[in-house]
Amino acid sequence: MYRYDPYDQQIVDERVAQFRDQTRRYLAGELTDDEFRPLRLQNGLYVQRHAPMLRVAVPYGLMSSTQARTLAALARKYDKGYVHVSTRQNIQYNWPAIKDVPEMLAELAQVEMHAIQTSGACIRSITSDPFAGVIADEVIDPRPWTEILRQWSTLHPEFAFLPRKFKFAVNGALNDRAVIQCHDIGLDLRRNAAGEIGFRVLVGGGLGRTPIIGEEISAFVPWQHILTYCEAILRVYNLHGRRDNLYKARIKILVKALGIEEFRRQVEEEWAHSKDGPRTLTEAEVARVSAYFTSPAYAELPATDAGLEAQRAANPAFNAWMKRNVLAHKVPGYAIVIVSLKNPSVAPGDITSDQFDLVADLADRYSFGELRTTHEQNMVLADVRQSDLFALWEVLRANGLATPTFGLLTDIISCPGGDFCALANAKSIPIALAIQARFDDLDYLHDLGDLELNISGCMNSCGHHHVGHIGILGVDKNGEEWYQVSLGGSQGNQTSLGKVIGRSFAAADVPDVISKIVDVFVAQRTAGERFIETVRRIGLDPFKLGVYGAAAPERK
């Protein structure tokens, strides 16, 4: 993985010093709340419902075991002994004290980490495929490119005060796992007919209040030009994006207002001035960064481990975990392991410091000392020998990290919601836990198959409810918490936005509603059909009937 050179380290160290002084001036009354807010946000520091929240960047979800141990230690020292994996692959602390944050950032800097631009109206930390480098359908490893973009976007002087937040995602595989169609800029690495690397560029996608699927602004930007091209997009947005209305300030609104052709014309006109200039990416830089992402020293192993089948046959629980939480690796004899953070007794995405240390140890022992976070709020050990899977599973299971539900109904994506977040209209976590409690029969869950359920506590959509096969959105009705249910959302190559099925529900009714939806699916599915495929085939009406009965009332 990427390691800081003295330049990277100096930038992060200087950022710590800058923020330490800003915090000092704030606590001394020299900066007002309004002045300090954007400064702290661009260092990942929110002030939440009960306490501040610090969001630490995990660029493209990749970290070393050393970094993991530091993150775990910080949670013990400055927080309550656990952290939360966010839907942008970052790590969140829910209970730090503002005065401690500069010190936390200083300790993070010692292991080449930071919280730069994990919030605020700027280019946010960039997400990518959690299986980068190890999955068979990968065309081009996105990690070097994402790292290059990380450096370009870090403290960019022109784009620190954009109209609104700005999110990039990068995919390099045949199947998108980075939700690139729902980002301000989605980048799809590909080769052209001549075999040269470049990017298909999508722009103006996003979830939030106005969910929009990104449009293609360029079918192929050669790699040399990706930074100047993105800079041109950002400049047009910085100058012309709306600043009069927070809800209309994302780039998607500008792209819709201008139309993609006119937006493209403005970007290309801007780009013409910088294209081929000194900001053009060099082969040397790509080679330098790529050198950090070479394959680890894989052993030559048989494609299938001899003992594995016997272990699976002898142990149904192990077999269930293998079926769901272990994915094929591109290298023979290896496997990709999902470390589940969806234990039904714990908030989705939460992990204790002890568990985090354990995963770090397991990474050292079984996976070349690296681990990853996913936007679905799990972790990944990406390079495990098949012959180690049983031993790994036993340790994970003993520590509540082997819930065999990856991609199933109870592998819920959930924002922190009203329990923590000051923006939320409603709680998310209790809804997730109630659904997990209702669907506690593993055989039944496995029989239902792939089914993604996402929960957001408000329109900001941090829980990605728009792209859940089942989406749940917390809404406020006269001061009460209600939940709106949508169906038919999907991430990946066939990204689609869910449609609301009708009037919303009280919290206590949500598990029943999900049961009824699932019952309709079970009754209607054809052999081997996935939930999302059934929804697409039969439409929403049978589900509405199942949920609301014959007199399905219109949405209010």
Add this chain to the structure above:
Amino acid sequence: MPKIIKNGCVIDDTAQILVLDEGQAPEALNLPEGPVFIPLAVWQAHKNTLAGRAGLGVWLDSHESVEDLAEDLDSIGAVALNFPKFTDGRAYSGAALLRTRYGFKGEIRAIGDVMRDQFFFMQRCGFDVLQPKAGKYTDTQLEAALASFKDFSSPYQAAVDEASPLFRRAQRAA
């Protein structure tokens, strides 16, 4: 007397920033003596008579485009770009365009909600004079604020102050 930061030093400055009153037409011109920044609309109404006047600058609000001044830059000594709120970042692009696209060599001044925490970015984008609001900082605080210019030693990006990105200006070993 108002203080500005120019070339990394705190100095007194006498330039006035002329603001049109509500409903006041730009044609009604009553320029004070001495250095003055006039609104874009006033400049556009009077450029024939004002071009080349000593001490004359034009200021743009954040929604106004520097493109509208592009043809006139030879006859203007200074341009000021207003930050109505420091979170309104349009002027960073405006300053960068003035320097790189239109080759403006004169003064580019940041006015309005100018905070020390933006000095580094402003300098990088081509501002050479920074004018925090009167009373924003004490003299001591303003002197202390000069340290913000040195917040970062070797930033990653190319900008107005440095034409090459880090990957071209430094030998970075893998």
